[in-house]
Amino acid sequence: MMTKTVQALIIDDDAYNVYVMERFLDKENISYVTIGDTSNLEDELDRCEQIDLVLLDLEMPHKDGYEVIDILKERYGDSVPIVACTVHTAEINRARKIGFSGFIAKPLDMDRFSDQISRILSGEEIWEAR
Amino acid sequence: MLKNASLAVKLNSLVLLVLAMLLVGVIFLLIQNTESLTQEIGGERIAEEVNIIQNRLEELKREMLVDTNFIISSVSFFQAVGRRNAAETAAIINTANASLGLDDITVVDGDGVRLVDTQVDADTRSEDSLLQQALSDIPKTSLLIEQEGTQTAISLAASAPIKSISGNILGAIQMSRHINTDFLKSLVFQQEATYLGLAYGDTLIAYSHPGQATPADDILVNDIALNIESMQAAQLGEAIIQERLVIGQGGVPHMVAYVPIMTDNTDTNAVIMAVVELDEIFSFQNRTLANTILVFFALTLVTMAIIYANLYRTVIRPLNELRTSSQTITAGQYDKRVPVMTSDEVGQLAHSFNEMAFAVQQREVSLRAAREQAERADQVKSMFLASVSHELRTPLNAIINLTKFVGLGMYGPVNSEQVDILQKVESRSKHLLNLINDVLDISKIESGSLELFVEDGLNIADIAQSAVETTQSLVINKPITICLDVEDDLPPITGDSQRIQQIIINLLSNAYKFTEEGTIHVRVYKQANDVIILIQDPGVGIAPEDHSLIFESFRQTKDGLRKGEGTGLGLPISQRLAQAHGGRLWFKSAIGEGATFYVALPLKSELVATL
Numbered sequence: 088m089m090t091k092t093v094q095a096l097i098i099d100d101d102a103y104n105v106y107v108m109e110r111f112l113d114k115e116n117i118s119y120v121t122i123g124d125t126s127n128l129e130d131e132l133d134r135c136e137q138i139d140l141v142l143l144d145l146e147m148p149h150k151d152g153y154e155v156i157d158i159l160k161e162r163y164g165d166s167v168p169i170v171a172c173t174v175h176t177a178e179i180n181r182a183r184k185i186g187f188s189g190f191i192a193k194p195l196d197m198d199r200f201s202d203q204i205s206r207i208l209s210g211e212e213i214w215e216a217r
Numbered sequence: 218m219l220k221n222a223s224l225a226v227k228l229n230s231l232v233l234l235v236l237a238m239l240l241v242g243v244i245f246l247l248i249q250n251t252e253s254l255t256q257e258i259g260g261e262r263i264a265e266e267v268n269i270i271q272n273r274l275e276e277l278k279r280e281m282l283v284d285t286n287f288i289i290s291s292v293s294f295f296q297a298v299g300r301r302n303a304a305e306t307a308a309i310i311n312t313a314n315a316s317l318g319l320d321d322i323t324v325v326d327g328d329g330v331r332l333v334d335t336q337v338d339a340d341t342r343s344e345d346s347l348l349q350q351a352l353s354d355i356p357k358t359s360l361l362i363e364q365e366g367t368q369t370a371i372s373l374a375a376s377a378p379i380k381s382i383s384g385n386i387l388g389a390i391q392m393s394r395h396i397n398t399d400f401l402k403s404l405v406f407q408q409e410a411t412y413l414g415l416a417y418g419d420t421l422i423a424y425s426h427p428g429q430a431t432p433a434d435d436i437l438v439n440d441i442a443l444n445i446e447s448m449q450a451a452q453l454g455e456a457i458i459q460e461r462l463v464i465g466q467g468g469v470p471h472m473v474a475y476v477p478i479m480t481d482n483t484d485t486n487a488v489i490m491a492v493v494e495l496d497e498i499f500s501f502q503n504r505t506l507a508n509t510i511l512v513f514f515a516l517t518l519v520t521m522a523i524i525y526a527n528l529y530r531t532v533i534r535p536l537n538e539l540r541t542s543s544q545t546i547t548a549g550q551y552d553k554r555v556p557v558m559t560s561d562e563v564g565q566l567a568h569s570f571n572e573m574a575f576a577v578q579q580r581e582v583s584l585r586a587a588r589e590q591a592e593r594a595d596q597v598k599s600m601f602l603a604s605v606s607h608e609l610r611t612p613l614n615a616i617i618n619l620t621k622f623v624g625l626g627m628y629g630p631v632n633s634e635q636v637d638i639l640q641k642v643e644s645r646s647k648h649l650l651n652l653i654n655d656v657l658d659i660s661k662i663e664s665g666s667l668e669l670f671v672e673d674g675l676n677i678a679d680i681a682q683s684a685v686e687t688t689q690s691l692v693i694n695k696p697i698t699i700c701l702d703v704e705d706d707l708p709p710i711t712g713d714s715q716r717i718q719q720i721i722i723n724l725l726s727n728a729y730k731f732t733e734e735g736t737i738h739v740r741v742y743k744q745a746n747d748v749i750i751l752i753q754d755p756g757v758g759i760a761p762e763d764h765s766l767i768f769e770s771f772r773q774t775k776d777g778l779r780k781g782e783g784t785g786l787g788l789p790i791s792q793r794l795a796q797a798h799g800g801r802l803w804f805k806s807a808i809g810e811g812a813t814f815y816v817a818l819p820l821k822s823e824l825v826a827t828l
Contacts, residue, residue, distance in 0.1 A: 103615035110622060146607065174610035175603070176654075177661070179670045180827050194614035194650060197621055214670060217654070217715050 093208065094137055095119040098128075098155060099144035099172070104193065108142060108172070111200050125150040128158060138167055140207065142191075145173040145182070153185060160186065168207050176216040189213040224536070225528055229521045236517045243509060251502040255470050255495055256462055262493045263472035266411055267456045270476045270489055273404050274373075278358040281375035281392060284317050285356070289379045289390060298324060298379050298388040303332045310335065320372060320395045323348065324379070326388045340364045344391060347376040351389035354378050360479055360487055361393050362417070369422055371396045371415060371487050373478065396478070396487070401425035410494040412438040416448045416475070417487040437492050439465030441473065451475035452486040462495070470495045535563045539570055551578035599664060606657045610650065617646045655786040659770055662793045669713035669797055671824045677748055678703045680714050681741050684721035688729065696734040699725065704742040711822040716794045720802070721750060723787040724814045728754035730780060731812070747800065747817040754813075759806040768792050791816075799823055 095117050099105050105121055112119050120138070122131045126149040141159055145152035156169055168188035171178070172195075179190045189212050191203055199215070206213050222230075288294055288310070297305035310322050310333050321336040325348050338344060340363050347359065356377035363370045372393035379388040394400065401413040405425050414430070414437045415423035421443050424430040435443040441463055451457045454477050462470040476489045538555050545553040554574060557567045624631065624639035631639070661667040685701045692699070721739070728737045735755035742749055759767065763774045773785040788802075795802040799819045806812035 101611060103619075104611065107614055107618040110618075110627070174607050174614070177603075177668065180668050183670075183827050193610060194617050197618065214672075215715065216670060217719065 093117045093139045095140040095142060096135060096138045097121045097142050098125065098147075098152075099123065099142075100125070100147040101144070104144065104172075107195060111195060111197065112204075115201060115204050117204070125155055128155060132158070132162060138163065140204075141167060141169040142172050143169055143187075145171055145175055145178055153181075156185060156187065168210075170207060170213075179214060179216045183214065190216060192216050224533055225525050228524055228528060232520055232524055233517060236513060236520065240510065240513045243513070244506060247506060247509060248502070251498070251505065252462070252470075255498045255502070258498055259462060259470065259472035259493060259495045260458070260460075262495070263458050263474045263491065266408060266491050266493055267458060267474045267476050269406070269408065270404055270413070270491060271456065273406075274476075274478055274489075277373060277394070278375070281319075281358060281373065281394065282356070282377075284313075284319070285375050285377045285390060285392060288313055289377055292382075295379050295381055295387055298326060298332060299381060301326045301330075301332065307333045317392075319392045322390070322392045324388060324390050325352070327352065327386060329389075332388065338363050338365070344374075347374060347391050348389045351376040351378045351391065352386060354386060358479075362487075369417060371417055371422065373400075397423050398425060398427055401489070404489070410496060412492045412494070414443070414490040414492075415487060416443055416490050419443075419445055421490065437490060439467075439469060439471065439492075439494065441465045441471055441492055443490060444473070444475075447473075447475050448488045448490065451477045451488045453477070454479070454486070463492075465494070469499045531559070531561070532563055535567060539567065542570070542574070546574055546577065551581050595664060598660070599666070602657055602660050606653055609653050613646055613650050613653075617643055617650070620646065652784055655784050655790060658790050659786050662790065663770075667793070667797060669716060669824065671711060671713055671826045673711050673826045674709040675712055675714050675717070677707055677710055677717070677741055677750075677818075680718050681721060681739060681750065684718045684725065685739060687718075688722055688725040691726070692729060695729070695732070697729060697732055697737060698735075699737045699739060701739045702741070704740075707741065707743060707748060708820055710748060710818060710820060711824050711826065712798045712818065713794075717798070717818070720791040720794050720816055721752070723791045724752040724816070727787060728752055728756065728812070728814075730783070731776065732756035743820070744817075746820050748820060750816040750818070752814045752816075753811065755811045758808045758810050759804070759812055760808050764806075 093116075095112055097105055097108050097112075097119055099108065099121075100123055102123065105123060109119060109121070117140075120135050122128065125147055128150060141163075143152050143155055143159075147155075150158075152171060152173070159167070159169055169186075170189040170191055171182045171187045172191050172193060174193045176192050182190050189203075189207055191213065192215060203213050203215065291309065294306070294309045297309060306324055310324060314322055314335065319335075321338070322333065323331060323335070323344060324333040325331050329345075329348065329352060343361050343363065347357070347361070350357065356375075358373070358375045361372040361374040363372070372395045374391055374393035376389065376391040378386045379390055381387055396415050401415065401423060402425050405411050405413055411425075412429070413425040414421040421430070421432065421435050421437060424432070424437065426438060429438045430436060437443070444459070447457045447459060456474060456476045458474040459472065463473050465471050472493045472495065474491045476491060478487050478489060535555075535558065542553050542555045551574070554571045555567045557564050557571070620639050620643045622628065624636050624643070658667070681701060681703060685699055689699055725737065725739070732754045733756070737755075738751070738753040740749075740751040740753075742751075757776060759774065766772050767774065767788050769785075770789045771785045773783060777783055777785070792802040795816050795818065799822055801817045802814065804812055804814040
């Protein structure tokens with residue numbers, strides 16, 4: 088029986104962060120698309136097929152996370168969970184008010200990541216600034 | 218009383234007080250002076266009156282003797298008497314009395330038998346006595362006292378023998394005039410405000426103004442009664458003038474005198490009581506008093522108005538300007554100055570006020586500059602810390618996780634020694650991350666910008682369980698167990714679950730750090746309106762001198778420093794996080810007896826959940 092694969096969208100300008108996130112997702116058997124540069128975000132998004140989850144950095148050149156979420160919301164509505172992945176832990180309150188579905192602090196914790204991802208995919212919100 | 222009144226009221230009250238005292242003094246002097254003036258004038262008046270009465274009495278006595286002589290020198294008269302012809306004698310007497318107007322004329326013959334008696338009295342004893350003396354050739358004037366029932370009638374009488382040309386005593390004549398109201402009125406004559414009374418025995422028996430007298434109380438007029446002592450003194454023959462003013466009805470002053478009618482001191486005497494009413498002087502005194510008070514009142518008003526006007530111009534207005542200016546400066550307008558109008562004390566005050574305002578302005582300018590600089594520095598610091606935090610945490614994401622990947626053999630096999638080293642790199646990196654987090658936390662706490670991520674319905678048991686599990690994974694190489702004991706059915710609380718967990722982990726880490734072996738107890742229970750989290754260790758304990766030090770940032774006990782690790786931030790951060798929840802953090806400890814830390818979080822939090 089074919090299980091439907093989960094596809095995540097990583098939006099982050101830091102190549103090391105993207106690399107770590109990709110390895111974490113590999114471990115969870117989640118496929119992914121990565122956008123490292125938000126200057127042509129609309130075009131990049133057009134090339135993406137089905138998206139089940141967005142892992143969005145907040146501090147980026149060109150468009151930052153708060154601008155990007157507006158575009159994503161416009162495109163996907165509330166059907167796709169968008170999780171803030173950032174080192175700026177103090178942004179957790181703002182992120183919640185803006186409309187993110189969750190908040191995961193960087194550095195990522197391998198021991199907790201599996202649990203965090205599965206809770207998000209089951210529709211739960213996670214707010215972990217530490 | 219006037220402590221809170223305005224300056225003008227205070228000063229005017231003072232003026233009022235001074236003027237009132239002056240007024241009292243003036244009124245006192247005025248009363249004294251008018252009293253002695255009244256005394257003086259009254260003394261003159263009463264002396265004059267006494268004089269008039271005495272003269273008039275003497276005149277009357279003389280007249281009566283003259284009248285007597287006129288009658289007895291008439292030939293037809295003494296012949297009629299000599300003949301003992303009563304009808305003829307009566308005819309002559311009646312003719313004569315028509316012009317004389319006497320009240321009673323009695324004529325007796327040489328044997329004392331009455332020929333004529335124009336008024337027959339019931340009591341003739343004194344009349345008879347006089348006539349008897351006259352028959353003995355003794356002419357005289359005297360008082361005739363006659364009892365008519367209970368009434369005493371007093372008359373002024375003259376008596377003389379009736380002689381023939383050869384000198385033989387043919388008979389005697391006695392004539393009298395009643396001393397009654399009409400008589401007294403004639404004595405008063407036209408003197409105004411003068412009242413006379415006839416005193417005999419102990420009472421007044423006739424009044425010049427019966428309408429104003431009260432006979433029952435021997436009052437002559439205006440409540441002024443007969444003074445028996447003075448009267449009795451006057452009976453001896455000398456007129457008595459009472460020296461002091463007698464105050465009658467309505468406060469009107471009077472002078473009183475007693476004038477004896479007979480002065481030869483041989484007969485029973487009657488006294489005329491004379492009262493002079495000094496109403497004019499009294500009303501003059503009253504008018505003067507009223508006028509004085511009126512003038513003083515007007516003077517007081519004018520003085521107060523002048524004082525207020527001057528005070529307003531020289532003191533009150535400048536002071537008001539000073540007040541409004543200082544209010545303006547207090548409100549933040551530091552370039553406000555007051556005009557210096559004079560060089561007196563008020564002007565000097567205005568001048569030094571301006572100097573002070575200038576100094577305040579200078580200080581405000583430099584303070585503002587310093588504050589702006591401090592605020593800028595604080596902003597820079599916050600931005601720097603946020604930036605440093607980001608710049609340090611970003612590479613740590615790669616360092617920690619890539620080290621882990623290598624250790625897990627994702628890039629080819631690694632031996633156990635390499636795994637051990639890689640785990641040490643990962644552990645030290647995580648410690649570095651904790652340091653960065655703590656520094657960031659304390660800087661946010663100190664700048665007041667720490668925000669909690671508040672949620673409702675937190676399960677404190679889960680949070681404590683998770684914190685204990687996290688700490689247990691750190692426990693290595695020490696025979697220590699952590700025992701968690703949570704009260705059943707604790708109510709949900711409101712707060713930041715990760716921060717609460719951070720508090721518990723900090724306290725547990727400390728307990729672990731200072732304990733070599735044994736059991737660390739964690740208890741969670743309800744007490745009053747709080748949830749208490751208790752962490753009790755059997756470790757070295759805290760020396761009394763360190764009790765206040767351990768909540769200070771970047772401070773550690775000597776023991777703590779010796780053990781290495783730690784930033785000295787865990788306890789201050791935990792305490793401030795508890796306070797940010799509206800709770801408290803405290804401890805009990807003694808050297809060698811371990812330490813017990815308590816965290817109290819309110820069941821009814823005032824925090825509002827995010828969103």
